Amino acid sequence: MSSTLQAPATGATPASLEAAFARHLEECRQLPDWWLEMKRSAFERYRSLPMPSRKDQSWRFSRLRGLELDRFDFNSTTPAADHAGLIARSNLVSRTAGSMVFSDDRLIHNQPVAAELAAQGVVWEPIADALQQHRELLQEYFMAQDPRLGSEKFAALHTAFVNAGCLLYIPKGVEVELPFIAYHWASVAGGTVLPHTLVIAEESARLTLVDAFFAADRSAPHFACGFNHIFAGDNAEVQYYSLQDWSRRAVGFQINSLVTGRDARIKSLGINTGCSHFRGEHQSLLQGAGSHVDMFSLSVASGEQEMDQRTLQRHLAPNATSDLLFKNALSDASRTIFSGLIEVAEAAQQTDAYQTNRNLLLSPEAEANSLPGLEIHANDVKCSHGATTGQIDESEMFYMLSRGIPLNKARELLVFGFFEEVIGNIDEDEMADNVRALIERKFHEDASAQ
Amino acid sequence: MSTTAPTPSFDLNRDIGDFSYPESHKFDAGAGLSERTIDYICDVKGEDDWIRAFRKKALQVFLSKPLPTHWASRDLETINFDKIRYYLSSGQQPKRTWNEVPDDIKQTFERLGIPENERKFLAGVEAQFDSEAAYSNIKEAVGKQGVIFVGSTEGLMKHPEIFRKFFGKVIPTGDNKFSALNSAVFSGGSFIYVPPGVKVKHPLQAYFRINAENFGQFERTLIIADEGSEVTYMEGCTAPKFGTATLHSAVVELVALKGAKIEYITVQNWSANVFNLVTKRAMAEEEAVVKWIDCNIGSRLTMKYPGVVLKGRKARGEVLSIALANDGQHQDTGAKMIHAADETTSNIISKSISIGQGRSSYRGMVHIPKHLSGCKNNTECDALLINTNSRTDTYPAITVRGNRNSVQHEASVSKVSADQIFYMQQRGLSEAEAMSLSVNGFVNDLTRQFPMEYSVELKRLIDLEMEGSVG
Numbered sequence: 039m040s041s042t043l044q045a046p047a048t049g050a051t052p053a054s055l056e057a058a059f060a061r062h063l064e065e066c067r068q069l070p071d072w073w074l075e076m077k078r079s080a081f082e083r084y085r086s087l088p089m090p091s092r093k094d095q096s097w098r099f100s101r102l103r104g105l106e107l108d109r110f111d112f113n114s115t116t117p118a119a120d121h122a123g124l125i126a127r128s129n130l131v132s133r134t135a136g137s138m139v140f141s142d143d144r145l146i147h148n149q150p151v152a153a154e155l156a157a158q159g160v161v162w163e164p165i166a167d168a169l170q171q172h173r174e175l176l177q178e179y180f181m182a183q184d185p186r187l188g189s190e191k192f193a194a195l196h197t198a199f200v201n202a203g204c205l206l207y208i209p210k211g212v213e214v215e216l217p218f219i220a221y222h223w224a225s226v227a228g229g230t231v232l233p234h235t236l237v238i239a240e241e242s243a244r245l246t247l248v249d250a251f252f253a254a255d256r257s258a259p260h261f262a263c264g265f266n267h268i269f270a271g272d273n274a275e276v277q278y279y280s281l282q283d284w285s286r287r288a289v290g291f292q293i294n295s296l297v298t299g300r301d302a303r304i305k306s307l308g309i310n311t312g313c314s315h316f317r318g319e320h321q322s323l324l325q326g327a328g329s330h331v332d333m334f335s336l337s338v339a340s341g342e343q344e345m346d347q348r349t350l351q352r353h354l355a356p357n358a359t360s361d362l363l364f365k366n367a368l369s370d371a372s373r374t375i376f377s378g379l380i381e382v383a384e385a386a387q388q389t390d391a392y393q394t395n396r397n398l399l400l401s402p403e404a405e406a407n408s409l410p411g412l413e414i415h416a417n418d419v420k421c422s423h424g425a426t427t428g429q430i431d432e433s434e435m436f437y438m439l440s441r442g443i444p445l446n447k448a449r450e451l452l453v454f455g456f457f458e459e460v461i462g463n464i465d466e467d468e469m470a471d472n473v474r475a476l477i478e479r480k481f482h483e484d485a486s487a488q
Numbered sequence: 489m490s491t492t493a494p495t496p497s498f499d500l501n502r503d504i505g506d507f508s509y510p511e512s513h514k515f516d517a518g519a520g521l522s523e524r525t526i527d528y529i530c531d532v533k534g535e536d537d538w539i540r541a542f543r544k545k546a547l548q549v550f551l552s553k554p555l556p557t558h559w560a561s562r563d564l565e566t567i568n569f570d571k572i573r574y575y576l577s578s579g580q581q582p583k584r585t586w587n588e589v590p591d592d593i594k595q596t597f598e599r600l601g602i603p604e605n606e607r608k609f610l611a612g613v614e615a616q617f618d619s620e621a622a623y624s625n626i627k628e629a630v631g632k633q634g635v636i637f638v639g640s641t642e643g644l645m646k647h648p649e650i651f652r653k654f655f656g657k658v659i660p661t662g663d664n665k666f667s668a669l670n671s672a673v674f675s676g677g678s679f680i681y682v683p684p685g686v687k688v689k690h691p692l693q694a695y696f697r698i699n700a701e702n703f704g705q706f707e708r709t710l711i712i713a714d715e716g717s718e719v720t721y722m723e724g725c726t727a728p729k730f731g732t733a734t735l736h737s738a739v740v741e742l743v744a745l746k747g748a749k750i751e752y753i754t755v756q757n758w759s760a761n762v763f764n765l766v767t768k769r770a771m772a773e774e775e776a777v778v779k780w781i782d783c784n785i786g787s788r789l790t791m792k793y794p795g796v797v798l799k800g801r802k803a804r805g806e807v808l809s810i811a812l813a814n815d816g817q818h819q820d821t822g823a824k825m826i827h828a829a830d831e832t833t834s835n836i837i838s839k840s841i842s843i844g845q846g847r848s849s850y851r852g853m854v855h856i857p858k859h860l861s862g863c864k865n866n867t868e869c870d871a872l873l874i875n876t877n878s879r880t881d882t883y884p885a886i887t888v889r890g891n892r893n894s895v896q897h898e899a900s901v902s903k904v905s906a907d908q909i910f911y912m913q914q915r916g917l918s919e920a921e922a923m924s925l926s927v928n929g930f931v932n933d934l935t936r937q938f939p940m941e942y943s944v945e946l947k948r949l950i951d952l953e954m955e956g957s958v959g
Binding site for chain 1: 558559858859871873874875876877878879880881882883884885886887888889890891892893894895896897898899900901902903
């Protein structure tokens with residue numbers, strides 16, 4: 039057990055958190071009663087659920103540091119003077135179908151959808167606004183998938199305090215070419231952000247959405263607890279990208295849930311560079327026959343960062359396929375945990391599911407933990423997983439050096455080659471280039487910090 | 489995630505055969521586990537006081553540890569520790585006659601080609617298998633080379649200078665709840681010491697000295713291979729063993745000193761109501777090689793993860809395992825490789841077959857802590873599912889620190905290819921024969937490494953288990 043986990047197992051929720059919740063309710067008192075009631079019962083659930091412990095299989099190897107939530111301000115607000123600067127820095131993709139910028143959970147910029155899309159019934163709204171007009175959508179889909187990978191307590195916390203986020207609804211048959219993007223900034227030092235993204239794609243709809251998680255000051259501490267839920271209807275196609283670059287001292291949770299209808303296709307791709315302790319949970323529910331899910335992730339960890347990611351590919355329907363590739367590059371004394379599970383139900387015959395975890399260790403102090411799992415209840419399936427942990431290939435390095443490429447440059451090229459297998463799956467070229475630049479910046483920052 | 493609800497309606501009392509225990513025996517400890525049970529065992533066996541103290545301490549550890557149901561099957565909760573008899577002296581062995589042995593068991597013996605005199609022992613008709621002559625011969629043969637091959641109590645009493653040093657060191661009492669239980673009530677098993685440079689030609693078989701004790705319930709085995717020596721040890725047999733207890737909890741410790749080689753072969757086929765919860769671990773010093781070959785068939789729940797602690801430079805550990813789970817059975821097996829020195833290598837190959845509603849799980853641990861270099865691990869797990877409701881799981885855990893080691897893990901799940909079956913049926917084989925052939929092909933590269941008689945029996949056994957699973 040980690041000695042730094044101070045929070046008691048059950049019961050005593052810090053007094054400051056109780057007070058923060060009362061203030062939060064006060065702040066959103068104009069919102070509908072059912073919403074406030076849901077928040078109250080969520081906070082009740084948060085109180086009653088135990089803090090995770092490493093004895094839970096879903097928290098095995100986790101350090102569980104930094105979860106003393108009383109050190110964070112759950113009612114933080116960004117000074118108005120900072121808004122313009124943050125909006126200007128929200129420039130990952132230049133042409134979008136709609137974009138929103140939140141800072142410390144307050145909406146500071148909103149580019150609505152074009153009139154033409156709105157006329158087709160596309161909904162792109164901050165959740166607070168959607169509560170009035172799209173109540174039935176929220177009641178049906180908001181947090182409708184329970185977390186299955188260990189973060190029940192944090193799901194309750196998220197629901198209790200959620201304020202920021204967007205609802206994207208694409209009606210039947212509507213295809214949107216340009217991406218939607220939501221930027222979430224953590225701005226105040228010691229503050230808290232709880233981003234939420236809810237995507238509902240009706241039958242044969244098509245869309246791309248990007249979540250960008252940034253910190254105004256990349257060295258200030260903050261707490262993040264984000265959830266995104268994506269529902270792809272029959273034959274719908276969804277691409278979801280998330281870029282997590284919270285501050286280097288942040289404690290972050292990001293829980294990702296995908297649900298597919300018949301013949302639906304979802305691609306989910308996450309890049310993680312930020313947080314001192316990051317916990318990512320990614321669950322896919324393949325409940326439509328013939329559906330397909332791709333799950334990609336690239337984590338670049340350095341310093342003392344811990345990137346803890348858990349995945350679940352849950353096959354309930356026949357003929358569905360899923361493919362997962364999680365890559366971690368570890369420098370310094372960083373740690374990563376990959377724990378994946380492919381679950382194939384008895385009814386899910388002809389499933390084709392793969393899971394790959396690759397860890398690249400770049401320093402003698404780095405530690406990679408890998409727990410690739412399978413639970414198969416059907417026999418006519420093709421399932422496999424592979425996990426490798428290793429270092430830069432010596433023969434590749436030799437080849438580079440023998441071509442006159444200096445050692446540092448050769449190393450960088452090989453490491454970037456390792457990243458490219460994930461980054462290459464980003465279909466938005468501009469975003470892919472920005473991701474490369476962001477990782478390069480992190481790499482050089484780390485190099486100059488040494 | 490990995491737990492299943494316990495099967496409620498299970499009677500832990502033996503339901504095969506009709507046993508009666510003589511009641512008021514002089515040393516009868518009765519059912520259940522207490523200090524009295526331990527005193528009883530120590531008195532009957534005439535053990536030294538330090539062993540008594542060791543057992544009593546282990547009892548406390550056992551009582552204080554919870555069942556590991558936070559990761560293991562909740563089926564463990566159905567074990568009623570108070571109803572189990574922890575030690576039966578020979579006078580208390582349950583009796584039954586050959587006529588009471590179920591017909592299918594008799595047929596199985598027939599099909600497997602088990603010799604007549606062994607059948608009675610295996611069926612529990614005779615509590616003692618008369619192998620005294622065979623044991624004396626082998627003991628004499630290896631004795632000339634200085635090899636000590638004795639029972640656990642005899643080893644601890646007569647050769648404390650050799651065995652006490654390593655007894656309970658590779659697997660400490662508190663390693664897990666069941667190793668603690670074994671430490672408290674162990675009886676039977678083998679203690680073997682192979683002197684430096686001695687290469688034992690013939691495999692030593694537990695078979696040869698199982699006559700003395702209540703075979704295998706809480707057996708304790710310790711094998712020490714001194715520098716540069718080599719030894720192969722075999723336990724179990726392919727025949728279904730209708731033993732006398734529903735809980736088997738063995739502890740096996742292997743110590744391979746510098747440059748030594750130990751190969752430990754297990755083939756077990758428990759009856760379908762047995763909990764088989766075994767702790768097996770080896771310690772390998774510099775350039776030593778330890779190889780576990782493990783074949784698990786039968787039992788209600790087997791939990792067994794042979795491990796190697798690679799303590800010296802260039803030590804090597806290997807686990808080759810085959811598990812076969814039929815209806816109502818759960819084979820929860822795997823391997824542990826703890827790398828604790830530079831340039832250590834390990835290899836795990838696990839193949840499992842699930843038939844009917846059988847469930848087989850692979851659980852593995854590979855640990856390479858920091859500041860080591862040149863360590864390598866290779867893990868392959870392949871699962872074969874025969875019926876639509878068969879189940880398989882894989883739960884490995886791999887930790888690697890530092891950039892000078894490499895680890896790879898691969899697992900796959902498949903069914904018997906329809907093309908193969910079709911091809912064989914074209915050639916005149918029945919569907920069942922084709923299935924058997926295919927399954928035997930799946931495990932063939934592992935069974936080839938088994939001693940001849942084991943691989944032949946194993947093949948027959950797979951044929952038997954496959955019967956009725958198709959069509």
